[in-house]
Amino acid sequence: MAIASFIIHTTRQDLAGVKASLSQRRDATILPWESPPCLVAVIERPSKELERVEREFKATPGVLSVATAYLNIEDELGGEGAK
């Protein structure tokens, strides 16, 4: 299972709404940040699903952009490999 963090940018007025939407995810820890208005999401998912997760973040109403801040996939290294 990979661990990644994302910075999810939004507007000040949408911050609470985006936080509420993302907080429903079981795979994420969401930390709001006031200035600039954004949220940090720490995700625990198989690495192959992370791009889909990122697309889901981007598709969330009120989200302006998403940037990856951190990725660690060491737990997966025993079983998979670079494809």
Add this chain to the structure above:
Amino acid sequence: MGCTRREFIKYSAAMAALTFLGYGCGRKEAEATPDTWVKGVCRFCGTGCGVMVGVRNGKVAMVKGDPNNHNKGMLCLKGALLASVINSPDRLTTPLIRKGGTLVKATWEEALDLTATRFKQTLEQFGPKAVAYYGSGQALTEESYLANKIFKAGLKSNNVDGNPRLCMASAVGGYVSTFGKDEPMGSYEDMDSANCFFIIGSNTSECHPILFRRLAARKQSDPSVKIIVVDPRLTNTARIADLHLPVVPGTDLALMNAMAHVIFNEELDDSKFHGKYVSFKAMVDGKPVEKSLEDYRTFLADYTPEKAAAICSVPAESIVQAAKLFANSSATMSLWCMGLNQRIQGVWANNLVHNLHLITGKICKPGSTSFSLTGQPNACGGVRDTGSLAHLLPGGRLIANQEHRNQMEEIWGLPKDSLNPAPGLFTTAMFAALGDTVRAMLVLCTNPAQSLPNVKKYTANLKKSTKFLAIIEAFADAETLKYADVVFPAAFWCEREGVYGSGERRYCLIEKAVASPGEARPSVNILLDLATRMGVDPKLIPFKNSADIWEEWREISAKSAYNFKGMTRERLRKTSGLLWPCPTEDHPGTKIRYSRGDDPMVPADHPDKYFFYGNPNGRANVWLRPHKPAAELPDAEYPFILTTGRVIDQWHTGTMTNKVPEIRKAFPAAFVEVNQEDAKRLGIANGDNVRLDTRRGSLVLSARVGEVCRPGLVFAPFYDAQKLVNELTVDAVDEASKQPEFKICAVRVSKA
């Protein structure tokens, strides 16, 4: 915070994002607002991330990324937790002198007098060759410059070396033999425009996490960007690769020659570029000899992808694919680190990376560059640039070159031909001679009793009663202190002011933020005091502080290709660093060297766009370097290869990172990675104790079983002072760079 490793990684993930947003990380004080913020540079790797140090009540309370530096406010967790390191209760606060076998508290007078007396006695009895200085890529530039000058100009001893010999001497040798001058021609900014990354012998994700984040962001922003990773381990870095080549360790020269073979065969070379800007060379009977393009192609004919595939144990198709990706990209950036440098063919391996760029013309353009990554924060600026190695003088000059010696004699105000013309002892030779021909040594800011290869051989000398060892150190638990006769407590990181030069030629000022604990003093003050007591000519050391030393070094640089005269102290104070060359106070610094219009050292009216001014003919050298095996290959008795390295959480010998409770808890003990096929055959399960035997020693480590290591390879990190992995490694060195081959030795693996 007590946490499992998994929780630690989650914490790291959150902190990576939060530091980007300006969150500062401290200890209990983290909730408090600092009184002041002071600009500086991270104390760990050679990335040289800018930091802002939050000071409250005279203590470092938190650390966050500098948004104006290249890291744009980002820090990895190690950097963000520096407050725990500087505030550690394990700091040295008084001088120590060994009495009756034990280090006991002493006054500064006693410690300084004893050290100066022993050095003077040694000089009188045995001459300059019997004294030595062993420095560090973690010392400030001013400290390294001063120590170098004291020993080479003041004491006439060229026994000045340092731990960069262990980590980047081969990169120096590669740059100098190819381009005539050391240091990369590009900058980190090239990552933002490269379309292909060729990463060889670097686990960037763990050793340079902020650069890896930038690289990953580039890939994320443009999926057409290709990443090639050459590494026998399936690291986090290899995980994001489009093409991973898990070569047998020590075979990458064959790989890169085969890539060059493919590039010519497929007509992917840039004949306009290499016809105008490149010379071809080979070593014949120990001397460089001019060769032609035809000679080079004839040489490469022996390196078909199929032949290289058999040597490297990767598919021939992958080698062809790597060559095509490299050459077809509009901008290719190579990155490498210890995987190439810590080898007996280290300089040659560096040359072959440069070759690929030179034959394809992918060099000295945005995104096209041949870029050596650096392990320590000031190995480049502090040791390489100031010439603080046994064969160098400041500004890229060589001791063996009389003209260079005469230049420095004039600059330093010495009589002509007074500098010692013989290069001094390089690192392993210096420690091999300790207690014999070297009788008195000063060590600054490094931990050789843990970091030297085949370390038991050298600690035997450190124990000799015929040696005198003085150490300037910040932490009481550094392994080397066990062998010290005198210990001076040093100011650490932002407790004193000075310059760090990162891997991209960026010089950045660390400003003093807090006072040192107890009686600890800045190393510059300690060196000046010792030099005075040793009787060094006062005219050679007319410095009151590090700013005075910087002024002299800045002036001297103007007489070299490293020209940074435009970097005044005040300018460095106002900026988050500048990249040299930077000849005038209004010059913005240089992102790309050797390129007309970018590099101020290339005359504006030079007829050619590119000018490799380090070489007499203005051309870069493409070297014909054959594949050669490692110093110690697996055999029936020792059938595996052991490779060593770092992990993301810990740094080097752990002296600093083990001060952070979160890190110590998450990553307490060294381990050994074993391939799962090998583990099954040997009856080893995850967590089992595994015995490693080499011709030099034995060690028992906990097993991590998986597919990270290719079959036949095991990996162990060297941060753990309780498990000295360097008791196993070989100390064979590269013939040119004298860098040891930490990365490859033969080992027997068994369940303990």
